[in-house]
Amino acid sequence: xxxxxxxxxxxxxxxxxxxxxxxxxxxxxxxxxxxxxxxxxxxxxxxxxxxxxxxxxxxxxxxxxxxxxxxxxxxxxxxxxxxxxxxxxxxxxxxxxxxxxxxxxxxxxxxxxxxxxxxxxxxxxxxxxxxxxxxxxxxxxxxxxxxxxxxxxxxxxxxxxxxxxxxxxxxxxxxxxxxxxxxxxxxxxxxxxxxxxxxxxxxxxxxxxxxxxxxxxxxxxxxxxxxxxxxxxxxxxxxxxxxxxxxxxxxxxxxx
Amino acid sequence: xxxxxxxxxxxxxxxxxxxxxxxxxxxxxxxxxxxxxxxxxxxxxxxxxxxxxxxxxxxxxxxxxxxxxxxxxxxxxxxxxxxxxxxxxxxxxxxxxxxxxxxxxxxxxxxxxxxxxxxxxxxxxxxxxxxxxxxxxxxxxxxxxxxxxxxxxxxxxxxxxxxxxxxxxxxxxxxxxxxxxxxxxxxxxxxxxxxxxxxxxxxxxxxxxxxxxxxxxxxxxxxxxxxxxxxxxxxxxxxxxxxxxxxxxxxxxxxx
Numbered sequence: 001x002x003x004x005x006x007x008x009x010x011x012x013x014x015x016x017x018x019x020x021x022x023x024x025x026x027x028x029x030x031x032x033x034x035x036x037x038x039x040x041x042x043x044x045x046x047x048x049x050x051x052x053x054x055x056x057x058x059x060x061x062x063x064x065x066x067x068x069x070x071x072x073x074x075x076x077x078x079x080x081x082x083x084x085x086x087x088x089x090x091x092x093x094x095x096x097x098x099x100x101x102x103x104x105x106x107x108x109x110x111x112x113x114x115x116x117x118x119x120x121x122x123x124x125x126x127x128x129x130x131x132x133x134x135x136x137x138x139x140x141x142x143x144x145x146x147x148x149x150x151x152x153x154x155x156x157x158x159x160x161x162x163x164x165x166x167x168x169x170x171x172x173x174x175x176x177x178x179x180x181x182x183x184x185x186x187x188x189x190x191x192x193x194x195x196x197x198x199x200x201x202x203x204x205x206x207x208x209x210x211x212x213x214x215x216x217x218x219x220x221x222x223x224x225x226x227x228x229x230x231x232x233x234x235x236x237x238x239x240x241x242x243x244x245x246x247x248x249x250x251x252x253x254x255x256x
Numbered sequence: 257x258x259x260x261x262x263x264x265x266x267x268x269x270x271x272x273x274x275x276x277x278x279x280x281x282x283x284x285x286x287x288x289x290x291x292x293x294x295x296x297x298x299x300x301x302x303x304x305x306x307x308x309x310x311x312x313x314x315x316x317x318x319x320x321x322x323x324x325x326x327x328x329x330x331x332x333x334x335x336x337x338x339x340x341x342x343x344x345x346x347x348x349x350x351x352x353x354x355x356x357x358x359x360x361x362x363x364x365x366x367x368x369x370x371x372x373x374x375x376x377x378x379x380x381x382x383x384x385x386x387x388x389x390x391x392x393x394x395x396x397x398x399x400x401x402x403x404x405x406x407x408x409x410x411x412x413x414x415x416x417x418x419x420x421x422x423x424x425x426x427x428x429x430x431x432x433x434x435x436x437x438x439x440x441x442x443x444x445x446x447x448x449x450x451x452x453x454x455x456x457x458x459x460x461x462x463x464x465x466x467x468x469x470x471x472x473x474x475x476x477x478x479x480x481x482x483x484x485x486x487x488x489x490x491x492x493x494x495x496x497x498x499x500x501x502x503x504x505x506x507x508x509x510x511x512x
Binding site: 019020022023024025027028029031032052053054066069070087089092093094095111112116117119120121122130138152184185186187188189190191192193194195196198200201210211212213214215217223232235237241242243244245246247248249250 | 275276278279280281283284285287288308309310322325326343345349350351367368372373375376377378386394408440441442443444445446447448449450451452454456457466467468469470471473479488491493497498499500501502503504505506
């Protein structure tokens, strides 16, 4: 984007090579930090890390500084360098609501709940006619009293309106939908992106403007194929990580 | 994080409600823009959008401004508001290399290729002893001459060293691994995060420092289970999107 920011390998000097090594080292360390795989929760000492990675002490310091700026580690005098906060792991191998996939409780602040006329794009995704009523929810979701995500949801009114009498503050929409319709959910199409938080979303999620967010769009269908739940979810990048398993050969080809 | 940034619904006035509506509207429009679902590539006029979404012209302008700042749309005098650039869709339903999942050609700039002694964390993931030699690759990957990602890869030396004589600039590692080992790849464990670009990664990817990146960690196994490829990939958030399908009931339970 900005040509002044472009560095070519040809102009690379010692500083650039060290920046490369520091980033490579930080990449390897960040998973250990995030998954709590440190011995007694403390990173090895700088000399031990320098020896393990075959780099200079300056490179170690630069790598740790990258992790510190990401908010993953902090230095505690007398103890050493420790993991600052875990990120929550959100599974993507299976269609699950936030409270189903996280280990602890989730609390929802319902910001919007009501009927609106479906804009053309919403109607199209949900198999409705533009202008038909749709149920419109917006929830801010918390774990450990920290905001994790801002969720915007559209549902066809026949399945969405009965939701409004339920415990939306304490429960996932997915479980409620299955109870109220008497049907299981089937599949969902998901799209994941990294986006910068606009000023307003940032304020709601209590992060600085421009902070990285993991944005999920998800269209969920009932078993049988009817689309019933169109969501736009902004997750805080510093709090949520998606984890899954992918196969080289899709299962349909193994079990046709 | 910064308590001054926190707004509560209680202090919300007209401006806050408009900001909410503008964001909600932008969320619905962004998929149409990204997937090229606009009539003749042009967004409807401001009055048509105001009518479709049941909002004021000011709210429409605020929603379009959010999409413009994300780099998704641009205004062309005499034509209207059009999609600025498509994002590439990277499938996650199946284990694929970048060139396998993108529609057009991918070019790789090999920045690092050689042997290093495995740091403890790399050895652990690849089932090796710390200090054993591993092949170490770093590639910057381009489509349409725009950098899409920066990929750091570690492979056990017995499978990694033969790669170095191959066409790493033109081909994916996955296909080469299958040819050289004579085996198919099996599964991969993936972790996806949204992170801010540090200054050095930003320069390499030609984005501003702090730009949102989609970060992928992927540990790939040969059919049979041996881990052979540990990757840390930074994708430009403005150029790459992950797309997949998830099921409420995992397939293993349907086809045991």
